[in-house]
Amino acid sequence: xxxxxxxxxxxxxxxxxxxxxxxxxxxxxxxxxxxxxxxxxxxxxxxxxxxxxxxxxxxxxxxxxxxxxxxxxxxxxxxxxxxxxxxxxxxxxxxxxxxxxxxxxxxxxxxxxxxxxxxxxxxxxxxxxxxxxxxxxxxxxxxxxxxxxxxxxxxxxxxxxxxxxxxxxxxxxxxxxxxxxxxxxxxxxxxxxxxxxxxxx
Amino acid sequence: xxxxxxxxxxxxxxxxxxxxxxxxxxxxxxxxxxxxxxxxxxxxxxxxxxxxxxxxxxxxxxxxxxxxxxxxxxxxxxxxxxxxxxxxxxxxxxxxxxxxxxxxxxxxxxxxxxxxxxxxxxxxxxxxxxxxxxxxxxxxxxxxxxxxxxxxxxxxxxxxxxxxxxxxxxxxxxxxxxxxxxxxxxxxxxxxxxxxxxxxxxxxxxxxxxxxxxxxxxxxxxxxxxxxxxxxxxxxxxxxxxxxxxxxxxxxxxxxxxxxxxxxxxxxxxxxxxxxxxxxxxxxxxxxxxxxxxxxxxxxxxxxxxxxxxxxxxxxxxxxxxxxxxxxxxxxxxxxxxxxxxxxxxxxxxxxxxxxxxxxxxxxxxxxxxxxxxxxxxxxxxxxxxxxxxxxxxxxxxxxxxxxxxxxxxxxxxxxxxxxxxxxxxxxxxxxxxxxxxxxxxxxxxxxxxxxxxx
Numbered sequence: 317x318x319x320x321x322x323x324x325x326x327x328x329x330x331x332x333x334x335x336x337x338x339x340x341x342x343x344x345x346x347x348x349x350x351x352x353x354x355x356x357x358x359x360x361x362x363x364x365x366x367x368x369x370x371x372x373x374x375x376x377x378x379x380x381x382x383x384x385x386x387x388x389x390x391x392x393x394x395x396x397x398x399x400x401x402x403x404x405x406x407x408x409x410x411x412x413x414x415x416x417x418x419x420x421x422x423x424x425x426x427x428x429x430x431x432x433x434x435x436x437x438x439x440x441x442x443x444x445x446x447x448x449x450x451x452x453x454x455x456x457x458x459x460x461x462x463x464x465x466x467x468x469x470x471x472x473x474x475x476x477x478x479x480x481x482x483x484x485x486x487x488x489x490x491x492x493x494x495x496x497x498x499x500x501x502x503x504x505x506x507x508x509x510x511x512x513x514x515x516x517x
Numbered sequence: 518x519x520x521x522x523x524x525x526x527x528x529x530x531x532x533x534x535x536x537x538x539x540x541x542x543x544x545x546x547x548x549x550x551x552x553x554x555x556x557x558x559x560x561x562x563x564x565x566x567x568x569x570x571x572x573x574x575x576x577x578x579x580x581x582x583x584x585x586x587x588x589x590x591x592x593x594x595x596x597x598x599x600x601x602x603x604x605x606x607x608x609x610x611x612x613x614x615x616x617x618x619x620x621x622x623x624x625x626x627x628x629x630x631x632x633x634x635x636x637x638x639x640x641x642x643x644x645x646x647x648x649x650x651x652x653x654x655x656x657x658x659x660x661x662x663x664x665x666x667x668x669x670x671x672x673x674x675x676x677x678x679x680x681x682x683x684x685x686x687x688x689x690x691x692x693x694x695x696x697x698x699x700x701x702x703x704x705x706x707x708x709x710x711x712x713x714x715x716x717x718x719x720x721x722x723x724x725x726x727x728x729x730x731x732x733x734x735x736x737x738x739x740x741x742x743x744x745x746x747x748x749x750x751x752x753x754x755x756x757x758x759x760x761x762x763x764x765x766x767x768x769x770x771x772x773x774x775x776x777x778x779x780x781x782x783x784x785x786x787x788x789x790x791x792x793x794x795x796x797x798x799x800x801x802x803x804x805x806x807x808x809x810x811x812x813x814x815x816x817x818x819x820x821x822x823x824x825x826x827x828x829x830x831x832x833x834x835x836x837x838x839x840x841x842x843x844x845x846x847x848x849x850x851x852x853x854x855x856x857x858x859x860x861x862x863x864x865x866x867x868x869x870x871x872x873x874x875x876x877x878x879x880x881x882x883x884x885x886x887x888x889x890x891x892x893x894x895x896x897x898x899x900x901x902x903x904x905x906x907x908x909x910x911x912x913x914x915x916x917x918x919x920x921x922x923x924x925x926x927x928x929x930x931x932x933x934x935x936x937x938x939x940x941x942x943x944x945x946x947x948x949x950x951x952x953x954x955x956x957x958x959x960x961x962x963x964x965x966x967x968x969x970x971x972x
Contacts, residue, residue, distance in 0.1 A: 422710035426682065436675065440668070452664055459671050466678050473691040474681040478630055482674055485637045489667050492644050496660050503653045512657040515738040 319431050322348040323411060326438035329458055330407040330445050331400075335385055335392045338442075339378050342454050346373045346461040349435060352428060353468030369464060369483045377457060377490050381450065384494050388501045395447040395508055403445055410434070410441040428469035435462035449500070449507040453493050460486035518566075525563040525575075526621050528556040529582065533614030537607045546590040549610060553586040560621065567625055570834065574624040574761050577838055578754050580959070581845045582617040584952040585746040588849050589613065591948035592856050594649055594744030609649065609744075615642040616750060623758050629677050629695040629719070632762045633670065636726055639755055640666045646747045647739045658735075658742035665735040666726055673722020673762075679715035680769075683707045697769050704772035713777060716770045720763060720778055727759035728812050729819055730788040737796075740808035741861075745852020748804060752811040753845030757837045760818050764834060767822055775825075782823035783912055789816025790919030797926035803851050803861040806930060807844065810885055813923050814840040814893075820916045821900045826907050832899035839892035839963045840885075846956035847881035853945045853953060854878055863930065868939030877953045879935055884960050886927040887920065892963025899967065 325348055328341035350370050355362040384390065396403055414434030423429040439462050442455035463482055467474070497507065504511035532552030539545040560579035564572045593606065619642055623635025640663065648659030677695060684694035687706035693699040700707070721732070728736035740748045763782075770777040793812035800806040814836070821833035853874035855861050869875025884891035897920065904913035 420714075422708075422714040423679075425708075425711075443664075443668075449660070456664060456667055456671075459668065463671055463674055463678070466675055471678045471681040471685065471691075471694070474678070474685065474694050478633075478674070478678070478681075478695075481630070481634050481637075482671075485634075485641070485670075486667070488641045489663060492641055493660070493663055496644070496648060496656055496663065499648070499651060500653075500656050500660065503656070512660060514654050515657055515661075515742070 318348050318351050319428075322352070322431055323434060326411065326435060326458075327407050329442045329454070330410065330438055331403055333394050333396050333446075335381075335390070335394060335448075335450060338394060338451060338454050339381060342458055342461075343374055343378055345435070345438075345458055349461045349465040350374070352431065353465050355468075356472070372483055372487055373457070373461060373464075377487060380491065380494060381453065384497065385450065388498060389505070390450060390497075390501065391448075391506055393448070394451040395506070397445050397447050406441060406445060407438075410437040413437050426470055428465065432462060432466045432469055435465055438462075447509045449497055449509060449512075452509070453490060453497070456493070457486060457490060519563070521559070522563040522566045522625060525556070525559040525579075526618055526625060528552070528559050529579075529617035529621070530611070530614040532556055533610045537611065549590060550587055553583045556617070557583045563625075568627075570761075570764070571624050571626075573834075573838065574757065575621055577841055578617070578620045578624060578758070581753055581841060581956065582613075582620070582750060584956055585749050585845070585849070586610070586613060586617075588749075588852065588949050588952040589744075589746045591946040591952070592745075592852060594746070609646065612642050612646050613747070613750075616646070616747075620750075620754055620758050624761055627696055627698065628693075629680065629697065629762075629765070632765065633674060633677060636673075636723070636759060636762060637667075637670045639758070640670065640726075643743075643747065643751065643755070647743045647751075649744055649747070650742070655742040658738035661735045662739040665732070669722050669725025669732060671722070672725070673719050676715045676718025676720075676722060679711060679718065683712045683715055686711070697765050700769045701772040704769070707773055709774060712769075712773045716766055716773070716777065717781070719766045720770075720781060723759050723762040723766065724785055724819075727756050727763065727815050727819075728789075729785040729815055730792050730812065733789065733793075733812050736812060737805050737808040740811060740848075741802060741804040745804070745848050745855060748807070748851075749845040749848035752808065752848055753841040753843075756811055756815050757841040760815065760833075760837045763819070764822065764830070767830075771825075779823045779825045782819045783915070786816040786819030786821075786823060787912075787915040787919075789813065789819065790915060791816075791922075794919045794922035794926065797923055798929075800926075801863050803854065803863055803866065803930075803934075804848070805861075806863065806926070807847050807851060807885075810847075810923065810927070811840075811844055813919060814844070814885075816919065817897070817900065817916055820912050821903065824900075824903050824907050824909050824912055826903055828899065828906060829903040832896055832903045835899060835963075835966060836893070836896035838966075839896045839960065842956055842963055843881060843884040843891060843893055843960040846953050846960055847878070847885060849949070849953040849956065850874060850877040850881050853949050856949070857943060857945050863933060866934045867937040868935070870935040871939040872945070873950045874945050874953075875935060875939075877950060877957065879931055880957050881953075881960075882927050882931045884957065886924050890961050890964050892960055892966070895964045895967060 325345035418430030439459035619638035725732035
């Protein structure tokens with residue numbers, strides 16, 4: 317059931333074309349990954365870390381994005397890179413690829429492997445399917461949630477400190493990204509990635 | 518972690534913070550340089566706590582970072598706009614200190630967790646430094662750098678979690694499941710398919726930060742738009758730290774399945790050397806040119822690692838260190854040239870040989886081209902010997918072709934910028950030229966490394 321919610325939220329992340337939809341999808345997506353990653357022990361430290369990660373990912377970061385969008389009057393439209401038909405096709409491909417990756421021999425003994433890889437591919441696809449820079453931040457955050465799920469599913473016992481580090485890394489990355497977005501709005505209020513083509517990598 | 522190692526790791530960042538509240542600019546700069554010197558001393562003092570590879574990288578990180586700090590106090594990066602919240606002197610030096618501490622943390626760690634934390638922290642510390650000028654192109658470079666490197670480093674973390682799982686399946690305690698020593702010792706017990714997938718993800722993740730093709734697109738933008746002293750650290754040190762991470766991953770990979778990543782590293786390295794060398798021919802901006810040269814040298818290191826022999830690995834590490842020092846010197850020289858001429862457009866840089874900064878740049882170009890007595894000559898020579906010894910003709914051919922093209926591009930740059938008559942110019946601070954010159958001397962001294970018999 318939770319895996320179905322995760323896939324539905326991932327699809328909404330990839331297909332959504334408005335900031336509110338994407339933020340809501342991200343919150344549901346992250347809540348689903350956290351639900352699957354709930355600690356099984358009664359260790360207070362594990363629960364404290366988990367609560368901290370959950371509060372930051374589900375409340376603090378989406379609130380910061382919403383604040384920036386409101387404060388700097390960033391357009392709601394996330395400027396999809398492709399037409400609706402192509403987006404549906406690519407989103408379906410990401411979900412199928414994630415499912416198949418989880419069934420590969422290397423990962424056959426891992427619990428929730430398909431869910432983890434679906435989440436990872438969906439996060440990457442979210443970036444590829446939108447041209448708005450805020451959508452790229454949301455994709456990056458969704459990838460962080462996927463990693464949290466991977467830690468809990470693949471390496472319980474190992475994951476506490478690593479995931480906390482990952483969470484703080486992503487939170488700081490998000491705030492750094494939002495600070496740069498704030499400066500970029502002055503040059504291009506639409507925050508379209510096409511405006512970032514003066515340099516050619 | 519011992520106290521002296523903790524002090525060595527914390528001092529660069531703490532020193533920058535301590536100097537910030539001082540009112541007098543002269544005093545602030547003196548304290549900054551003094552504390553940076555103390556940080557280098559602390560790194561040297563902590564060497565007994567590190568293994569030989571970590572120790573060599575830590576010393577190079579601290580020495581080059583110290584010189585970049587001295588250079589920055591002499592020529593502070595100019596600003597295109599004044600209203601970026603982070604474009605001010607205190608923030609610059611604090612972020613520079615944080616960058617230095619993060620790199621030290623990465624190379625001083627004994628686990629992949631530590632390397633990952635250190636390398637991901639460098640991204641956060643340097644994004645504002647890349648976008649320091651606040652101009653549109655600098656912000657664009659900072660954005661690409663942050664997003665692409667964050668994705669790369671997240672992929673490396675996914676690989677680490679899988680490797681941790683493999684380690685625990687082999688009976689390693691969870692606390693040590695990401696220690697490369699424990700993983701290499703239990704290599705025979707690691708599930709091979711899972712370990713292979715995990716290590717591949719880690720190589721791809723760290724290769725993104727090392728700027729290997731095709732994950733390189735952020736590098737020329739970020740390295741060319743950052744202030745010169747930061748470009749020196751990004752191109753010289755950060756790329757080397759990421760290559761160091763790949764060396765550690767390869768150490769475990771070889772214990773699991775010998776020569777597991779030789780093909781992958783040859784493909785990444787070959788593509789990097791060839792594409793970067795060709796793109797060097799088309800560049801019209803000095804710093805962008807040097808950035809592509811970084812990708813080319815990063816590719817050479819990957820090719821040397823792909824040879825898969827002890828000599829190949831030594832040549833790779835030796836080349837990474839030589840490149841770190843020489844490229845840092847080249848970027849500092851480019852900063853002095855930019856200060857003098859107000860531009861890095863190659864077309865506008867004529868008659869540089871008449872000035873101190875121009876001579877410095879010419880020496881750095883000679884070093885990057887692999888002229889003796891610079892260390893790069895010896896490390897490139899070692900790569901050739903390693904390839905011949907291993908009869909790895911593919912690696913030899915790709916490295917040879919790439920190096921020849923890069924040599925042609927460097928020769929053209931030297932001829933174009935050094936010829937003709939110079940226009941009148943402001944005098945470059947001696948301290949700035951001195952730091953670049955010190956690095957060039959170090960680049961020459963690096964040539965002695967293979968002849969030093971360590972105890």
